[in-house]
Amino acid sequence: MRIGELAERAGVSARALRYYEQQGLLPARRAANGYREYDESDLRLVAEIRSLLAVGFTLEDARPFVDCLRAGHEAGASCPESVAVSRRKLAEIDAEIRALIRRRAEVAAQLTYTCPGCDLFPAEADAAPPRADTPRRRAATGLLRGGAKLSPRDDRR
Amino acid sequence: MRIGELAERAGVSARALRYYEQQGLLPARRAANGYREYDESDLRLVAEIRSLLAVGFTLEDARPFVDCLRAGHEAGASCPESVAVSRRKLAEIDAEIRALIRRRAEVAAQLTYTCPGCDLFPAEADAAPPRADTPRRRAATGLLRGGAKLSPRDDRR
DNA sequence: CTTGACCTTGACGCCGGTGTGAAGGGGTAA
DNA sequence: TTACCCCTTCACACCGGCGTCAAGGTCAAG
Numbered sequence: 576m577r578i579g580e581l582a583e584r585a586g587v588s589a590r591a592l593r594y595y596e597q598q599g600l601l602p603a604r605r606a607a608n609g610y611r612e613y614d615e616s617d618l619r620l621v622a623e624i625r626s627l628l629a630v631g632f633t634l635e636d637a638r639p640f641v642d643c644l645r646a647g648h649e650a651g652a653s654c655p656e657s658v659a660v661s662r663r664k665l666a667e668i669d670a671e672i673r674a675l676i677r678r679r680a681e682v683a684a685q686l687t688y689t690c691p692g693c694d695l696f697p698a699e700a701d702a703a704p705p706r707a708d709t710p711r712r713r714a715a716t717g718l719l720r721g722g723a724k725l726s727p728r729d730d731r732r
Numbered sequence: 733m734r735i736g737e738l739a740e741r742a743g744v745s746a747r748a749l750r751y752y753e754q755q756g757l758l759p760a761r762r763a764a765n766g767y768r769e770y771d772e773s774d775l776r777l778v779a780e781i782r783s784l785l786a787v788g789f790t791l792e793d794a795r796p797f798v799d800c801l802r803a804g805h806e807a808g809a810s811c812p813e814s815v816a817v818s819r820r821k822l823a824e825i826d827a828e829i830r831a832l833i834r835r836r837a838e839v840a841a842q843l844t845y846t847c848p849g850c851d852l853f854p855a856e857a858d859a860a861p862p863r864a865d866t867p868r869r870r871a872a873t874g875l876l877r878g879g880a881k882l883s884p885r886d887d888r889r
Numbered sequence: 890c891t892t893g894a895c896c897t898t899g900a901c902g903c904c905g906g907t908g909t910g911a912a913g914g915g916g917t918a919a
Numbered sequence: 920t921t922a923c924c925c926c927t928t929c930a931c932a933c934c935g936g937c938g939t940c941a942a943g944g945t946c947a948a949g
Contacts (some may be wrong), residue, residue: 576923577925577926578924578926579924579925579932588907588908589925590906590907590908590909591906591907593927593928594905594906594907600782602770606917607931608914608916608926608927609914609915609926609927610915610925611927612928628906630835630838630839631832631835633905633906634905634906635905649932650846652842652843652845652846653846654733657846658843658846661839661843664839665836665839665840665843668832668835668836668839669836671832672829672832672833672836675788675825675828675829675832676829678787678788678825679822679826679829681787682787682818682821682822682825683822685809685818686809686815686818686819686822688809689807689809689810689814689815734896735895735896736896738892745937745938746896747936747937747938747939748936748937748938749934750897750898751936751937764899765896765897765944765945765946766896766897766944766945767895767896767897767945768896768897768915785936790936791935791936792935825942850936888914
């Protein structure tokens with residue numbers, strides 16, 4: 576199939592596909608007239624890329640997964656390089672979450688300090704019921720237990 | 733004082749100060765030779781900007797705080813516009829945290845699925861002691877209680 | 890006078906993942 | 920042939936907060 580069809584079936588723009596090729600993630604065969612030619616396996620590759628992008632991976636992060644698939648593995652994540660990237664991303668995400676939690680606390684503190692009467696939680700009624708230790712909350716709570724260590728380095732600055 | 737001194741005292745680059753001025757956040761008087769002239773109150777403004785940037789505010793977000801200070805208020809956060817921005821940022825931060833938690837779960841799930849024996853928490857030993865309900869963890873737990881509602885809209889895409 | 894530290898404005902670079910447009914060739918149906 | 924859609928490559932635009940040159944003006948010390 577040509578780029579337009581792949582783009583539509585994969586739900587991405589043709590521009591994006593050309594960009595993936597330019598980054599070496601999605602090499603395309605060429606027809607005699609210069610048109611790119613793709614097959615079903617390419618659709619799979621694009622799906623892999625998109626799902627990784629959706630969880631915050633960069634294209635560079637996605638590279639080992641794509642290579643893994645092209646090497647014949649069933650899952651893009653089943654190669655050691657992919658696992659390494661996943662672990663690194665996990666640590667990055669943890670660091671981001673901890674940074675955001677700190678920031679949230681700072682903003683909230685400043686808000687309550689300079690505006691003591693302010694209703695800090697205008698959406699309280701819409702939020703989840705106040706029952707404690709719901710699975711979702713457990714997930715958030717447990718988050719800080721593992722993953723990246725609580726290093727003293729700060730982000731942004 | 734001139735821009736170099738303010739930059740050093742505030743711990744920012746002169747380039748940053750010119751940028752703030754260009755954005756209308758830090759108007760400067762001019763000496764006869766065209767040099768920018770600042771005083772102590774400007775140092776305060778820069779400090780306000782930096783502390784807001786440090787918690788994830790944009791310069792646009794910082795504007796009402798700076799205006800508030802220039803209007804003579806003691807705290808940049810004590811004006812209604814500032815409070816509105818703070819609340820909005822709080823909601824944004826909550827949304828980002830929830831998105832990151834979802835992503836973390838997805839990455840972790842995919843990792844355990846394709847690599848069941850993988851040690852998911854290589855840094856467990858370095859992390860905080862496993863004693864439950866430490867203040868820090870409490871803060872993280874309480875995070876999802878208030879703030880932005882659990883709206884169905886997703887980020888990214 | 891020269892040197893050198895400081896100042897000015899203007900403008901391009903960066904990062905990532907595209908969107909968008911230009912300018913043109915290919916292939917097919919009416 | 921015309922019309923029309925799909926394809927090609929090239930290249931600028933975007934977002935935010937600056938970094939970093941370029942080319943030059945200002946001012947005090949030696």
